[in-house]
Amino acid sequence: MTHYLVTGHTGFKGAWLVQLLAAAGHQVSGLALDPVPNALFTRARVADLLTHDLRVDIRNAAMTATAMAQIAPDVVIHLAAQPLVRESYRDPRTTWETNVLGTYNVLDAVAQEGGVQALLVITTDKVYRNLNRVAGYREDEPLGGVDPYSASKAAADLLTQSWIASADCPTPTAIARAGNVIGGGDVCAERLMVDLVAAFGADQDVHLRYPQAVRPWQHVLDCLAGYLTLVDALLAGEHAGEAYNFGPGAEAFVEVGEVADRVAQLWGTTAAVVVDPAPELPEAGLLALDAGKAERELGWQGRLDFAETLSWTVAWAKADAEGGDPRELCASQIEAFNAMRPPR
Numbered sequence: 209m210t211h212y213l214v215t216g217h218t219g220f221k222g223a224w225l226v227q228l229l230a231a232a233g234h235q236v237s238g239l240a241l242d243p244v245p246n247a248l249f250t251r252a253r254v255a256d257l258l259t260h261d262l263r264v265d266i267r268n269a270a271m272t273a274t275a276m277a278q279i280a281p282d283v284v285i286h287l288a289a290q291p292l293v294r295e296s297y298r299d300p301r302t303t304w305e306t307n308v309l310g311t312y313n314v315l316d317a318v319a320q321e322g323g324v325q326a327l328l329v330i331t332t333d334k335v336y337r338n339l340n341r342v343a344g345y346r347e348d349e350p351l352g353g354v355d356p357y358s359a360s361k362a363a364a365d366l367l368t369q370s371w372i373a374s375a376d377c378p379t380p381t382a383i384a385r386a387g388n389v390i391g392g393g394d395v396c397a398e399r400l401m402v403d404l405v406a407a408f409g410a411d412q413d414v415h416l417r418y419p420q421a422v423r424p425w426q427h428v429l430d431c432l433a434g435y436l437t438l439v440d441a442l443l444a445g446e447h448a449g450e451a452y453n454f455g456p457g458a459e460a461f462v463e464v465g466e467v468a469d470r471v472a473q474l475w476g477t478t479a480a481v482v483v484d485p486a487p488e489l490p491e492a493g494l495l496a497l498d499a500g501k502a503e504r505e506l507g508w509q510g511r512l513d514f515a516e517t518l519s520w521t522v523a524w525a526k527a528d529a530e531g532g533d534p535r536e537l538c539a540s541q542i543e544a545f546n547a548m549r550p551p552r
């Protein structure tokens with residue numbers, strides 16, 4: 209049994225990842241801040257699945273190292289971050305400290321612990337210098353980032369590359385870059401699907417800022433399966449030092465307005481989709497990932513197409529609104545997802 213440490217396990221991806229790993233029979237521990245109100249982590253009773261459930265601020269190097277030594281994991285998946293663009297404008301210092309210094313502290317804690325066999329650092333599609341082009345970005349293209357979130361994640365990515373290249377790196381390490389993910393139970397403010405579910409659940413109109421903005425739409429389980437495929441490669445002694453994109457195919461690059469209309473249809477609501485004037489804070493334009501390297505070298509492929517990604521997300525949210533148990537809803541979608549290929 210492999211012991212995984214998930215940093216950021218109280219967040220959206222983290223709560224799904226812990227459940228996915230536990231369903232595969234792994235031992236799992238977590239290190240993060242307290243969950244936000246109404247978090248999937250709490251609602252799906254994810255703490256029950258953990259060996260260690262530590263609440264540690266990764267900006268604190270000593271506490272991060274102590275926690276790493278206490279957990280002594282085989283694998284570390286570093287998700288913990290301040291992940292929101294608009295919040296990064298409101299509080300750039302916390303964003304930089306968490307995303308860069310926090311990542312350094314996690315890497316340093318792994319080095320001090322000494323027994324970690326694989327380390328995966330999660331960044332984002334927003335690490336690429338945005339040229340507003342349609343073709344997907346490949347892993348060897350220049351990094352950049354204008355808003356504090358994107359720039360700090362690009363910095364964390366470069367920091368990890370530097371750490372990998374340094375003689376002090378004893379642990380097979382890789383970087384995973386994925387884009388926008390959706391799925392049941394997200395409560396992060398400022399994410400479209402969260403706003404849609406909240407509005408349609410209450411039969412209220414939904415307000416959009418950029419209806420024509422094109423975004424990639426990937427189910428959280430497809431993204432996490434990509435991360436775990438890469439971890440498996442590291443554990444098999446392959447692909448250390450590499451970065452991989454995990455993104456959906458071109459059919460899943462869809463306008464925000466169309467997604468809102470399709471979710472309204474799936475939900476069966478009569479609420480309207482209303483367009484508000486664009487806010488002042490600039491948001492990055494289209495950022496498409498080219499996931500060809502992960503497909504060729506790791507054999508990874510997304511399992512859910514765009515229609516399934518939306519319908520699984522809406523089905524989860526509707527069942528939840530009708531009183532379904534969030535843990536059972538996650539478990540049944542994980543089972544269905546694993547049945548689409550041999551379970552991990």
Ligand SMILES: NC(=O)c1ccc[n+]([C@@H]2O[C@H](COP(=O)([O-])OP(=O)(O)OC[C@H]3O[C@@H](n4cnc5c(N)ncnc54)[C@H](O)[C@@H]3O)[C@@H](O)[C@H]2O)c1
Nearest residue numbers: 216218219220221240241265266288289291332387388389
């Ligand atoms: N959700 C997406 O669409 C998306 C897209 C691209 C990349 N990502 C990346 O995936 C990762 C997880 O994102 P998410 O959507 O689950 O975010 P989330 O906000 O739901 O979860 C963030 C997690 O990080 C933890 N955290 C934040 N600051 C911390 C600190 N100082 N010390 C310890 N823990 C801290 C939180 O407690 C929480 O567990 C992030 O690295 C994010 O940049 C997410």
